[in-house]
Amino acid sequence: MLPSISLFGFFELPTYGMIFFVAFVIAVIIALRMAPAYGVLDSDLLYASIYAAIGLAAGAKLMYFISKLPQIIRHFPTFVQLIKVSPVDALAYAFGGLVFYGGLLGAAAGVYVYCRQYKIPAYPFMDITAPLIPFVHGFGRIGCFMAGCCYGIEYHGPFSIQFPYNEMIPELSEVSRFPVQLLEAGMNFIVSAVLFILMKKKKTKTGQLLGIYLIYYTIARFCLEFLRGDLIRGQIFGISTSQIISFILLPAGIILVRGKWIEKKLNRG
Numbered sequence: 001m002l003p004s005i006s007l008f009g010f011f012e013l014p015t016y017g018m019i020f021f022v023a024f025v026i027a028v029i030i031a032l033r034m035a036p037a038y039g040v041l042d043s044d045l046l047y048a049s050i051y052a053a054i055g056l057a058a059g060a061k062l063m064y065f066i067s068k069l070p071q072i073i074r075h076f077p078t079f080v081q082l083i084k085v086s087p088v089d090a091l092a093y094a095f096g097g098l099v100f101y102g103g104l105l106g107a108a109a110g111v112y113v114y115c116r117q118y119k120i121p122a123y124p125f126m127d128i129t130a131p132l133i134p135f136v137h138g139f140g141r142i143g144c145f146m147a148g149c150c151y152g153i154e155y156h157g158p159f160s161i162q163f164p165y166n167e168m169i170p171e172l173s174e175v176s177r178f179p180v181q182l183l184e185a186g187m188n189f190i191v192s193a194v195l196f197i198l199m200k201k202k203k204t205k206t207g208q209l210l211g212i213y214l215i216y217y218t219i220a221r222f223c224l225e226f227l228r229g230d231l232i233r234g235q236i237f238g239i240s241t242s243q244i245i246s247f248i249l250l251p252a253g254i255i256l257v258r259g260k261w262i263e264k265k266l267n268r269g
Helices: 015-038 042-074 076-085 087-095 100-117 123-129 132-147 180-201 208-227 241-258 260-268
Strands: 004-007 011-014
Touching: 004 015, 011 015, 015 042, 015 123, 015 132, 042 076, 042 087, 042 100, 042 241, 076 087, 100 123, 100 132, 100 241, 123 132, 123 208, 132 180, 132 208, 180 208, 208 241
Parallel strands: none
Antiparallel strands: 004 011
16 A cells, blocks of 8 residues: 655655556557547547546546535535535545546546537547556556555455555554455456457447447446445445446447447438
8 A cells, every 4th residue: 555655755646646647648648549540630639638637537526526415415514514614624525536437427528528629520539448448447446556545345365455554544454355446457457458459350340349348347347346345435225326327327338339329320420
């Protein structure tokens, strides 16, 4: 566990943020190499990446707030009091985390807005980004492991992890835990490699790579949630927010894999 890295002894940078930033930059570089094959200009890809980054940050924060909303409503008088005493702490409580699905949807919205604004087709971005989403997400989960967030359930079998004490997450070190972050990272890297292979063989239609990813990840995430030990991401009737979103997004993946909707759109265009 390494929540932050000290630079030159002057200031510390969050490990999660550094890992994610480097992975995102590498993904953009890879995307630039793939762009010509899909008829996408480098300039469009770079600007779309900026839009995606903004949407990602906004979406991840907004979804975190939505997941915290039931707790805020339940303890609203206490939350109001916290706002009066320390607005900064209140903001940290409401927006202090990130939710992957919010970031994914926000990034997709950012790319869509850019494409609509400059009247360029959005479909090529589906294929370019499909293998890169799990690539970046895999490194993000390694960052989660380093930070101690998104931790697993209590577990005492092989590969169990005993995290050191962290005053920000005191319950983390109370028991040994299942390394769910590393499991998800490995699964993401595997599906990223599979999607790159499928892309290289050119046996998929437009949008199908993204559809395959969505089908894989929504099912995998639904199952992985049962191995999560943190409760801050919100639950409704015993089902986590991420499981609900997985259930909603699964049909989108199936539609993309079937390909008929996009074919009609492309033929119409």
